[in-house]
Amino acid sequence: MSFRKRGEVLRTPDARRFPINSTASQRLPGNSNVSQLAGRMGNVSIQDVSNVRTATANAKASQLDARHPGVRPSPATSQPSTATGCQDLDKVLGHMGLPLGQSLLVEEQSATDFSSVLVKTFAAQGIIHNRTEGSNSVGKGNTHLVVLTINPFFAKELPGVYQGSKKDVKRSKVSNAESEVTVQNMLGSGTTVGKPIPAPAKDLKIAWRYGLNDGDQNKTLAKSSDTDLATYPNYSHTFDITSRLVPAPTSAELTLISPIQPLPAILAQLQAVFRKHQNKLVRILLPNLLHPVAYPPKYSKLSELVPFLHGIRSVVKQNADRAVLLASISSDLHSHSVLTMIEYLFDSAINLEPFPQEMAQYLERVYKSQPNKIQHGLLHVLKLPLLSERGEMHVQRSDYAFKNGKKKFEIEPWGIPVDDSEVQDSKNTAETPEVHSHQTNVNLDF
Known part of the structure; x- marks a missing residue:
């Protein structure tokens, strides 16, 4: 039979078996707040917490810019x-x-x-x-x-x-010059500043007459590519x-x-x-x-x-x-x-x-x-x-x-x-009648 004094701890609680600090350790005198915090957090120390914060800060520092053009x-x-x-x-x-x-x-x-x-x-x-x-x-x-x-x-x-061909470069320069808001462009178009430029009525009539407003596949693809270009202009x-x-x-x-x-x-x-x-x-x-x-x-x-x-x-x-x-x-x-x-x-x-x-x-x-x-x-x-x-x-x-x-x-x-020349030759061969010889060497006398 063994005897022990009051307040003497035989062994420290295992952090793996008891992740939450026991009430006996809280009653012991001399326990600091740091030890209580470490007991509540299990086997994690203050140094580990600082390492986690440092790693998180480094990850944020190396994070890619959200506005990257590419x-x-x-x-x-x-x-x-x-x-x-x-x-x-x-x-x-x-x-x-x-x-x-x-x-x-x-x-x-x-x-x-x-x-x-x-x-x-x-x-x-x-x-x-x-x-x-x-x-x-x-x-x-x-x-x-x-x-x-x-x-x-x-x-x-x-x-x-x-940069495009020479014609494309000239067209882009002309379109950029026309798109700029200047006094000359405003006087030439007959519009005033602050009012939207109306779409030409002639184009609308042609589109309505020939059914150009219908959903075409090529038009949809071009529209989607234009949308991507407008959303990500410097991507590709x-x-x-x-x-x-x-x-x-x-x-x-x-x-x-x-x-x-x-x-x-x-x-x-x-x-x-x-x-x-x-x-x-x-x-x-x-x-x-x-x-x-x-x-x-x-x-x-x-x-x-x-x-x-x-x-x-x-x-x-x-x-x-x-x-x-x-x-x-x-x-x-x-x-x-x-x-x-x-x-x-x-x-x-x-x-x-x-x-x-x-x-x-x-x-x-x-x-x-x-x-x-x-x-x-x-x-x-x-x-x-x-x-x-x-x-x-x-x-x-x-x-x-x-x-x-x-x-x-x-x-x-x-x-x-498909090779068109081969197709044409095959058609000519099929359309040309075969030349038959009517001469024969067989004797038809009975």
Whole structure:
């Protein structure tokens, strides 16, 4: 039998078993308010609370500006998305852009280089967003570009914004001059300041007579695009591939990282970019992924490749509210198992399949009088961001075709065109009667 003094505590209450402080400990003399507060909160200390407050403050400090000109909600999931630099690609992805925190892989077959156009427009779109006013970080920028490449002249190869043809430029200048509220425009239009300009009655009569007010599909699509343009005027741009972005991006807008470095050094530089550029959208580019010229031979092994891609992916996921990733790769340089593993580590993937020589010659013959309609290959959709993770099947093969024009990269539904010359020849062959010979060598005498 043991004896103990009054007020002596044999053991302290276990915080896991008793999350709420017991009445016996409250009766003990000498307990301070700090110990009582710690007892009520379980095993959480004042230091842990301060750490949580610090982490919350850092998260708010690194939050992306809500008025960023290059971010809009996805019409499919309401996820914030950013433009890729190609309006047709934004539509194919299903979100009118690439959602934040997601990655896109662009595969390309054969020895062509169509994917470089998407890479450069993606980079140029980020620079244009950074130079667009309308956010709290005017002067400091709102977007930063990170490129893993050994090309020191990458910044000088970005395309410029398409300004339109000479006629379009003149028309825009005239329309802007007419839209300005000046005394000359008011006197010419016969209106006074403060009164709305009435619509011409002639246009209304023509619209009523010919039924132009009916809901047409093309008119609806044009109206929706105009609405998006009015709501997000600086979201997406059209780039002229034949021109160059002037002035070229500087070190304040672009960070070049050499992929030849060890993996810890690459990841450390990526994390340093996110710490340095707070409140900015960081667009990461991996052009010519695993190309033998730019990447060491060790990345041809899955044991070295998987940690490399997984490390970059983890950096993007840690900053999912203000980071996107785009990479391009040549599928002919790697085996099917390697490509499958790479596709697994990306959130979305598309494949560019250029047409063979026979198909290209056929299209040139069909569109001989319309060279602008000649497509250059098929676009296969392998995965879509966010939607494929939910288990939705969005694999689309041979449904889209792409063409790389002088002004932009276009994606449109694919359909095999009909050669009119072959149809006309078949009709002529069917209409022409066969010439029969009435001469015979058979003797008809009985």
